[in-house]
Structures are given as C-alpha cells and as structure tokens.
Amino acid sequence: MTFFDREVEVNGKTLKISQQYVGDVGGVVWDSALVLNGFLENISGKIKGKNILELGAGTGVTGLIAAYFGARVSITDTAEFLPLIEKNIEQNKELIKLSPVYPFCLDWRYFDENEKLETPEHVTKKLELPFDIIILSDCIYYEPAVNWLFLTLKSLAKENCEIYMSMEYRPEKVPLVKEFFEKMKSSGFKMSIEKETVPEELRCPDIDVFKFVR
Numbered sequence: 461m462t463f464f465d466r467e468v469e470v471n472g473k474t475l476k477i478s479q480q481y482v483g484d485v486g487g488v489v490w491d492s493a494l495v496l497n498g499f500l501e502n503i504s505g506k507i508k509g510k511n512i513l514e515l516g517a518g519t520g521v522t523g524l525i526a527a528y529f530g531a532r533v534s535i536t537d538t539a540e541f542l543p544l545i546e547k548n549i550e551q552n553k554e555l556i557k558l559s560p561v562y563p564f565c566l567d568w569r570y571f572d573e574n575e576k577l578e579t580p581e582h583v584t585k586k587l588e589l590p591f592d593i594i595i596l597s598d599c600i601y602y603e604p605a606v607n608w609l610f611l612t613l614k615s616l617a618k619e620n621c622e623i624y625m626s627m628e629y630r631p632e633k634v635p636l637v638k639e640f641f642e643k644m645k646s647s648g649f650k651m652s653i654e655k656e657t658v659p660e661e662l663r664c665p666d667i668d669v670f671k672f673v674r
C-alpha cells in the first residue's frame with residue numbers, strides 16, 4: 461500500500477496523517493473532518509475525560525484530535541480502514557499518550573437485522589460503556605448507509621449522549637440527507653446546527669456541524 465501524508469494542525473501541534481492512494485473514500489481526510497476538528501478544538505474543555513465514539517473514521521484524524529484533548533476514544537470504521545487508523549494512531553502516539561484510544565471495526569450494518577451480520581462479541585464488549593459523545597464526518601453518501609447509520613446512532617446514542625456530525629452539502633445527496641434527518645427526527649432526536657462553535661476561519665457555506673440529542 462502506498463501512502464501520502466498530510467499534516468493537520470491542532471492547538472499549535474502537528475499530527476502526521478497518512479492517507480491512501482487506493483481504496484474506498486475513507487482513505488483521505490475530507491474537508492468536513494477538518495471542520496469537525498476545528499469544532500472539537502473549540503469545545504476541547506468539554507470533551508476532556510469523556511467517552512467518545514467516532515463512526516466512519518477513515519484516517520482516524522478526528523478521533524485523534526479528540527484523544528489529543530484528553531478524551532477516551534473508540535475510533536471505528538469498516539475492517540478495510542483499520543490498518544490505516546492503526547498506522548495513524550501509532551505515528552501520533554506521543555501527542556495522545558495520556559488518552560486511551562481503541563481502534564476497532566464497527567460496521568453500521570451490524571445494527572440492521574435485515575443484514576444478518578452478527579456484531580462480534582469483542583465489539584459488543586467495547587460498546588458496553590455508554591458514550592458521552594459520538595462524532596462523525598461526511599458519512600451520508602450512499603443509499604443503504606442512511607438507514608444503517610440511523611440504526612447505529614439510535615442504538616448507541618443513549619440518553620444525554622451528544623452527536624456531532626459534520627457534513628458537506630452536495631446537491632446530488634440532498635434526498636439521502638433529508639431521509640436521514642427525517643429518520644432521526646421521527647426517532648426523537650432534536651437537531652441543531654453549531655454555527656458559532658466552528659472556528660471563523662473554517663466556516664463555509666457548504667459544510668456544517670449538526671448536533672443531535674434525544
């Protein structure tokens with residue numbers, strides 16, 4: 461596998477993030493992730509010591525930022541991206557050495573009983589402790605995943621859990637996004653947009669951070 465690195469700044473420090481030339485979309489850092497990173501930096505006082513889950517992490521950069529700010533972080537994606545996530549954890553270990561970080565495969569299909577895909581026992585164990593915060597960026601982009609992601613969040617976001625999801629608006633994805641928001645709303649999640657908490661230099665018309673709470 462050939463990698464190309466990018467540097468991601470956080471709080472005056474630099475994370476080295478490897479990205480993949482080949483493979484599915486998770487192999488690179490998406491702009492939505494950079495916006496969510498800046499958002500986390502702005503709420504860093506609030507995430508210290510919290511139990512955080514990152515879904516669809518890709519390179520794992522946003523989970524690493526959460527760990528840098530002192531959270532206990534589960535960084536998850538499909539099995540395909542675990543080696544990349546583990547590589548990025550390893551090469552930034554000095555910056556996150558005070559925070560426990562757990563990379564593991566968490567496929568959203570586990571939460572759709574029609575998929576008949578059993579959640580492995582070691583994953584179920586990792587999900588036992590309730591999450592304070594769930595983070596995800598740019599994860600609504602293909603039809604079946606809308607329902608999988610909704611079911612995953614419905615199952616894992618217990619009372620008081622805050623979900624922060626960044627997303628780039630893409631005209632062709634509007635129906636998927638609408639479907640996702642409708643499912644979340646009908647399941648009792650309240651949604652708001654975090655405009656002010658995104659650092660000014662990262663604010664742009666086509667990316668927002670959404671907050672969901674029950």
Ligand SMILES: C[S@@+](CC[C@H](N)C(=O)[O-])C[C@H]1O[C@@H](n2cnc3c(N)ncnc32)[C@H](O)[C@@H]1O
Nearest residue numbers: 485486489490493516517518538567568597598
């Ligand atoms: C557009 S990428 C975003 C990656 C990263 N969050 C970012 O913003 O840089 C979408 C991510 O969702 C993950 N994903 C897609 N389907 C998934 C599934 N069924 N279970 C878990 N993760 C999935 C992909 O592997 C990929 O890493």
